[in-house]
Amino acid sequence: MADPKTTGSGPDQAQQAPLLRIRGLEKHFGAVQALGGVDFEVYPGQVTALVGDNGAGKSVLTKCIAGIHEADGGEILWEGQTVRIRSPRDSAALGIEVVYQDLALCDNLDVVQNMFLGRERLSGRVLDEDAMERAAAETLAGLRVTTLRSIRAPVAALSGGQRQSIAVAKAVMWNSKLVILDEPTAALGVAQTGQVLQLVRRLADQGLAVVMISHNLNDVFAVADRIAVLRLGRMAGQGPVEAFDTQRVVELMTTGESDHVVAPGQATAAPSIAHENARENAEALASGAGKATTAVVGAGREESFGQYLRGVWSKVLAGQSGVLPVVLGVILIAILFQSQNDKFLSSGNIVNLLVQGAVFMLIGMGEVFVLLLGEIDLSLGFVAGIGATVATILVQPSVAWPWWAAILAALLATGALGTIQGLLITKLRLPSFVVTLSGLLGFQGLMIQLLGQGGTIPIQSQTINNLSNGTLSPAMGWGLTAVVLAVFAVLTFLRDAKRRSSGLVAPPMGLTLTKIGVAIVAGVVLVLISNANRGVPAFPLNGMPWVIPIVFAVLAVWSFVLGRLRFGRYVLAIGGNAEAARRAGINLSRIRMAAFTLAAATAGLGGIIYASRLQSISTSFDGGTIVLYVVATAVIGGTSLFGGRGHPLHAVLGGVVIAAIVNGMALLGLPAAVQLMATALVLLAAITVDVVVRRRGETAR
Structure with missing residues (x-):
């Protein structure tokens, strides 16, 4: 059998050149040699699984590709041309995106804000939220990510599988050609693992090159087209998945050598029943064709008052109560002091x-x-x-x-x-x-x-x-307040109307009018209180x-x-x-x-x-x-x-x-x-x- 250190020659590889080819890559950290002459190839439209024990050099290799570390020696060829990658900006310019194991998401930002972080779309100098929301929804729908209730939900409220999906979607929406996934199924349940593996497979099916780092060989054999095994900073073997089975991968990981012969038809390890079920569940989810996201991109869907109130209550239960506690606190303080002294709520x-x-x-x-x-x-x-x-x-x-x-x-x-x-x-x-x-x-x-x-x-x-x-004169107070309220009302109404016309989820018209009405009442009350005489008969005082x-x-x-x-x-x-x-x-x-x-x-x-x-x-x-x-x-x-x-x-x-x-x-x-x-x-x-x-x-x- 051919040595798996040499690249396999499957039918796909015979027709296309590798997107990324690394020759003799070296990286040192002081006296420690992390990579010692690594050769590595990645093909478009394929999932290449990068496996190895802890300390094998997987993270260092991917960080050299991503520009986090600059290689000390060797050659990196991108689409057949020698390139030098010295920073993440260099790798991003080539079309390389990395989804790290920690996902690098901001939990306090919502899905859209995370997907466009650092690459926001602007209208003039102002963030174009509607354009970013549409683009994010279309990307998620294209990847058949169907489990999100709202792409305006904070990432902190998402499950592990949903967070992984968002990180992957963020990586592929920038005309990416190569996506590197670092342990994408770590710490996920069975169903979430199946969902993420289906997403990985879809990326390759769309023509992207995918590198997946994983310790889980079931996951590797479930989606990989090629396998590369690192050991102690050197490539122990790489080739098409048909050239490997579990025993051969483990031997290469632990000893760097393997005489084990993979019998024809027995190349891939049989995934567990639970894993197969997870994949079937993920396929069933995918067959929904994006029910959750297509509603976002749909034809100006309006939330009902009931849906809006349920959403608010869900946020309160999740601890996202906003200014509600302090508003209730102000009301409570006012009631308490007014009951003890009736001058507390006087206009003065x-x-x-x-x-x-x-x-x-x-x-x-x-x-x-x-x-x-x-x-x-x-x-x-x-x-x-x-x-x-x-x-x-x-x-x-x-x-x-x-x-x-x-x-x-x-x-x-x-x-x-x-x-x-x-x-x-x-x-x-x-x-x-x-x-x-x-x-x-x-x-x-x-x-x-x-x-x-x-x-x-x-x-x-x-x-x-x-x-x-x-103080302003009473007339000036009324005039200034009227102008501010008119601007607020127009901007609020136009913003919600624009979302409806753009096909984005918009609050009900009744809620829009309620917000405007509350603002008007508050403004009128403030002016009335300010214009009331709070002086003494000899020295009257009023005005805001x-x-x-x-x-x-x-x-x-x-x-x-x-x-x-x-x-x-x-x-x-x-x-x-x-x-x-x-x-x-x-x-x-x-x-x-x-x-x-x-x-x-x-x-x-x-x-x-x-x-x-x-x-x-x-x-x-x-x-x-x-x-x-x-x-x-x-x-x-x-x-x-x-x-x-x-x-x-x-x-x-x-x-x-x-x-x-x-x-x-x-x-x-x-x-x-x-x-x-x-x-x-x-x-x-x-x-x-x-x-x-x-x-x-x-x-x-």
């Missing part, structure tokens, strides 16, 4: 509460971007103080900058502080906790240095003072404070950045799975540094609002306490301390909760000690919910 107290919480909301929105990365910034309190100090100094008569230039300079200065800290964290790989704790101390000293020994500097700009203390539209404007901008731009998508991806983001080609250092810069600039605005309310800035500014409240604000609102889950809205809601607690207890005449302990209990409750949700998701997976 509500407006005062919102103004008090504005500083925490603004700085908290900046902190959210850092927490989303799984990092923390303890310096934002004194960064805010420096922003207020810079703006105050620049509007002094001796300097006489215009108010807008002073604010812009303050934001640039605080943003620069964030950039410096981001560089230390990303380039030197220092822990963010240590760097920003140092920043807390250093920036406090810098602030004192800037203020000098005078202690307090008044703000010499009526415009800056009005940021917190000024300037700070309220400022907070909502920042919320709208940062929500747009997080939800509609690549930067926001990458922040979420890094927080969900930094390694997956790196493999997707995302520049982790750049995104992290930008997030710290954005957080610091936002904190600078919060500091200006703080100083505006007092109409001065002084060395008594307690940035340490402020930053603790800010972190509590974000976490209470629903942002995870572990990264990957959060929204600027969480800081706004958390700010309302903290301001309500402080305000309500002050109305009841309770001491500051009780206020602090109550806030601590609420923070502990929020963190407990975060941990429970995280553990529940890991257990469900």
Whole structure:
């Protein structure tokens, strides 16, 4: 019998050249030789199984092909041409995609977001979600992945087999020519294994070259056209599957040699009955021709109210409750304090509460971007103080900058502080906790240095003072609110209508109108409360404070950045799975540094609002306490301390909760000690919910 070290000459191979041919590939790690002159061939339209014991060099070989490692010697020929693969970008440009054993998926992102991570489609500079959703659905339907209920489901909610299918689909949708699968059936059940093997077979049937690394010989013989056996960094044998059986593969894996002769007709190992059943089950699933996904690509299907409510309830049961807990918490706090003091829900107290919480909301929105990365910034309190100090100094008569230039300079200065800290964290790989704790101390000293020994500097700009203390006229409040609500209503209606016309699943028309109606009611109530007289007979006061539209404007901008731009998508991806983001080609250092810069600039605005309310800035500014409240604000609102889950809205809601607690207890005449302990209990409750949700998701997976 021919030595299996030489490539077999089946009928398919006689008619085509190998897509990938490796000759004498070598790779060393110091004194350790991981690969010693490996020859390897991969043909289009075939599954090549790469097998070997632990330490045989399978992962090193595939990483050299994928560009994770650069080979130290040998030759790589791609479509007959010698190539040099030095990075994952080089391999991706050739059409090589790798599905690693850990799958490299971000659990906090949905199916569509994972499939397009690092290769998002844009409309202008904005993410084109509808185009990506259609393309993802078509790819999944083409691969006959039929077990997904929704391609907008978070990957964390999927089973092992579904996650493997998504990883494979992600790899093949970029005009791939070679797909490498690292242990695709590891840790899967029988039915899920059969589903994945059918998917592997379909990839080859569509003309792709597939390399499958596996320790399971049943899986290997079930789908492979060729087998290559590595042992101690050398190719012990490779050839068509007909040249091998289980005994020969095991002997080559363990000794590097085999005299065993494979009898004609007995070449492949007989798969177990359970394995055959799994394949039959997978075929039965495949015969559904994509029922789950074709519904997504269908002709503008609308969800009913019942379906929508069931979906919401399923998310709640899975721990994805969103802002629901904090909204219920706000309602409970309001009922509690109103029952003890009927002035709590008065228009004057509500407006005062919102103004008090504005500083925490603004700085908290900046902190959210850092927490989303799984990092923390303890310096934002004194960064805010420096922003207020810079703006105050620049509007002094001796300097006489215009108010807008002073604010812009303050934001640039605080943003620069964030950039410096981001560089230390990303380039030197220092822990963010240590760097920003140092920043807390250093920036406090810098602030004192800037203020000098005078202690307090008044703000010499009526415009800056009005940021917190000024009010819009009642007519202007109505007009601004009407414009905002009209824009929201039009955008919401057009977005849902576009999804229906594009053949994507859309919410029911009743739900669209309900969302618009709720927004209108909330806006009208806010204006009515703001326009009510909250002064005294001698000094009437009404109108919406300037700070309220400022907070909502920042919320709208940062929500747009997080939800509609690549930067926001990458922040979420890094927080969900930094390694997956790196493999997707995302520049982790750049995104992290930008997030710290954005957080610091936002904190600078919060500091200006703080100083505006007092109409001065002084060395008594307690940035340490402020930053603790800010972190509590974000976490209470629903942002995870572990990264990957959060929204600027969480800081706004958390700010309302903290301001309500402080305000309500002050109305009841309770001491500051009780206020602090109550806030601590609420923070502990929020963190407990975060941990429970995280553990529940890991257990469900």
